[in-house]
Ligand SMILES: O=C(O)CCC(=O)C(=O)O
């Protein structure tokens with residue numbers, strides 16, 4: 001399978017999935033997970049796929065985010081929901097305060113600097129390394145077809161599944177009282193698939209392309225943290241939709257969840273750098289642990305941003 005938008009040499013560099021194969025691992029092949037009848041992304045030359053890629057590229061350029069409705073089949077969504085349910089008591093919950101960069105306070109900066117503005121987070125993750133062997137989420141993430149499709153939509157090649165063993169494709173969990181304050185992600189690109197919506201709240205808000213690899217735009221970040229909503233966009237996700245998002249460059253947050261039903265979201269992540277993983281401090285804050293790979297690769301950063 002080849003997307004014609006890129007040089008063949010580039011496409012050949014896309015890495016296989018975490019298990020070293022280029023295929024999928026679940027009991028269910030990609031066509032049982034993704035609605036390939038409506039979205040034939042396994043056929044890059046199909047006119048529908050070309051149109052879809054062009055639409056998504058346009059949306060990403062215009063508003064920094066793109067959505068594909070009902071991308072995941074209802075049966076697969078139900079399997080993801082039951083997997084998350086079985087793993088729910090292994091969720092790593094965090095109640096803490098962090099700045100948009102998940103870094104420590106720096107008293108050498110003025111009190112109004114974004115690195116000194118902390119927001120309260122209460123949310124959890126089912127880390128990627130504990131997903132079940134037959135997980136649909138793991139299978140679809142390990143399928144090269146999805147990586148190549150995401151690569152084509154982002155206009156970024158080669159693109160890699162994220163090397164971070166904890167953060168690469170977790171379920172994000174929020175319950176009554178949960179919220180996730182303004183932040184930038186450690187990885188460059190995130191695909192999110194809402195598995196179950198909260199009863200109320202849990203709205204995804206973002207400011208497209210607020211910073212870029214050469215410029216932190218601390219002034220603009222500070223304005224958003226102080227409540228300026230001029231450039232803030234909101235997204236009303238529905239279960240099964242797929243959302244593509246540039247989380248390392250677009251400041252984003254999830255508003256407070258209320259009600260008994262948990263908000264559950266699958267978060268497959270991608271990177272331009274095949275070696276890069278979270279800093280140990282970032283990994284501990286978000287996923288509850290840091291592994292040897294996080295310490296070994298501390299010096300290996302994808303850019304010079306604050307994180
Ligand atoms: O739950 C979401 O919609 C996004 C969560 C998020 O921003 C993150 O996990 O970094």
Ligand SMILES: [Fe+2]
Nearest residue numbers: 184185247252
């Ligand atoms: Fe994020």
